[in-house]
Amino acid sequence: MSGSIYLDHNATTQAAPEVVAEMVAAMQRAWANPSSTHAPGQAAKRLLADARSRVANFLGAQASEVVFTSGATEANHMAVLGALAGSRGRLRRRLVLSSVEHPGLLALAQRLADEGVPVDRIRVDTQGRLDMDHARTLIRDDVSLVSVMGANNETGVCLPVAALAELAHAHGAWLHVDATQLAGKVALSFAASGADLMSVSAHKFAGPKGVGALLVRKGLPLVPLIAGRQERHRRGGTENLPGIAGFAAACELAGATLAADIERTRGLRERLEQGLLRGLPGAHLYGAQAERLPNTACLRFGELAAEPVLARLERAGVIASSGAACSAGGTQPSHVLLAMGESAEQARSGVRFSLGPDTTTADIDAALDAIQRALLPLLDPQPLAA
Numbered sequence: 001m002s003g004s005i006y007l008d009h010n011a012t013t014q015a016a017p018e019v020v021a022e023m024v025a026a027m028q029r030a031w032a033n034p035s036s037t038h039a040p041g042q043a044a045k046r047l048l049a050d051a052r053s054r055v056a057n058f059l060g061a062q063a064s065e066v067v068f069t070s071g072a073t074e075a076n077h078m079a080v081l082g083a084l085a086g087s088r089g090r091l092r093r094r095l096v097l098s099s100v101e102h103p104g105l106l107a108l109a110q111r112l113a114d115e116g117v118p119v120d121r122i123r124v125d126t127q128g129r130l131d132m133d134h135a136r137t138l139i140r141d142d143v144s145l146v147s148v149m150g151a152n153n154e155t156g157v158c159l160p161v162a163a164l165a166e167l168a169h170a171h172g173a174w175l176h177v178d179a180t181q182l183a184g185k186v187a188l189s190f191a192a193s194g195a196d197l198m199s200v201s202a203h204k205f206a207g208p209k210g211v212g213a214l215l216v217r218k219g220l221p222l223v224p225l226i227a228g229r230q231e232r233h234r235r236g237g238t239e240n241l242p243g244i245a246g247f248a249a250a251c252e253l254a255g256a257t258l259a260a261d262i263e264r265t266r267g268l269r270e271r272l273e274q275g276l277l278r279g280l281p282g283a284h285l286y287g288a289q290a291e292r293l294p295n296t297a298c299l300r301f302g303e304l305a306a307e308p309v310l311a312r313l314e315r316a317g318v319i320a321s322s323g324a325a326c327s328a329g330g331t332q333p334s335h336v337l338l339a340m341g342e343s344a345e346q347a348r349s350g351v352r353f354s355l356g357p358d359t360t361t362a363d364i365d366a367a368l369d370a371i372q373r374a375l376l377p378l379l380d381p382q383p384l385a386a
């Protein structure tokens with residue numbers, strides 16, 4: 001990838017050197033089982049407690065509210081299945097999500113629906129904003145859990161967490177927020193959010209893959225997904241201590257520079273968007289009028305399918321991605337863009353550029369130049385004759 005400009009930070013990020021160093025140190029010096037009562041075990045236990053405090057501090061949670069998991073997919077499963085298990089057999093068993101959730105969560109919801117759990121999806125508008133009027137009709141007293149993402153991974157459009165917390169709580173339901181794309185990109189406080197449950201993942205902000213957390217509001221009687229004694233009986237299995245140490249390091253690094261990163265990244269993203277909209281006829285920016293993550297720009301270029309566009313961009317030295325999933329049966333349109341009212345053709349055309357704290361002005365200018373040279377020959381600058 002050397003020489004390429006990496007604009008796919010919403011997919012994953014490279015672990016920071018400080019993160020790698022803490023992981024190696026944990027493996028070398030705290031390799032014992034943190035549940036063991038002997039001295040090496042107690043040293044590992046202290047490292048785990050220290051990492052838990054650092055993660056909690058960054059996310060505005062209490063240390064006791066942090067349950068370490070293998071990432072956000074597991075945390076999402078834990079929240080949904082744990083909430084429904086607690087209310088099984090009672091009248092409160094409906095699940096409400098948004099129509100733009102992460103594919104892993106949507107697949108789980110589909111499985112539950114097939115098993116007979118009532119599941120509803122809240123609509124979004126053409127900008128990707130959640131339809132709160134629709135939410136008000138769906139969130140009633142039979143709802144167990146409302147589960148929404150804090151920000152969409154494809155478009156960066158933010159969802160109204162505080163308003164949903166109020167609505168869910170007014171009907172006795174819990175709110176779970178998949179904050180995977182918020183953490184490390186915007187200021188985030190579990191305590192202030194009003195959410196009862198929140199998923200995060202370390203690899204989206206310079207931490208390692210395969211580790212994350214579910215934040216569980218103090219006292220919430222969540223049924224564990226994986227039984228066992230660890231994590232105060234909330235998630236069994238020997239803790240991934242190297243991963244957790246790396247997660248804590250990533251939290252601290254992000255916390256130190258977040259405020260400055262937000263402003264700088266937003267400026268660079270606007271520079272990229274303006275350049276693309278001005279320079280490429282037919283370029284369309286998704287969620288332009290919505291509140292969005294500072295680092296994410298999702299566009300289509302006329303109705304050019306994303307797949308060949310991305311291949312051209314990569315050859316030109318720019319790495320981006322698409323929300324459309326490739327499968328053996330061909331490219332599937334993005335469910336997010338379909339939910340925003342796009343046609344199947346348009347929903348196969350979305351290209352996402354996601355910046356990171358290491359993205360520079362020179363990167364953006366070079367990317368703009370490369371993208372224009374790669375795509376201009378494909379786009380007809382002349383409007384079609386009537």
Ligand code: PMP
Pocket residue numbers: 010011070071072073074102104149151152153178180181200201202210211212
């Ligand atoms: N939720 C969202 C919104 C995501 O963007 C992702 C990662 N693409 C996930 C969940 C899954 O996270 P993980 O890779 O930690 O399982």
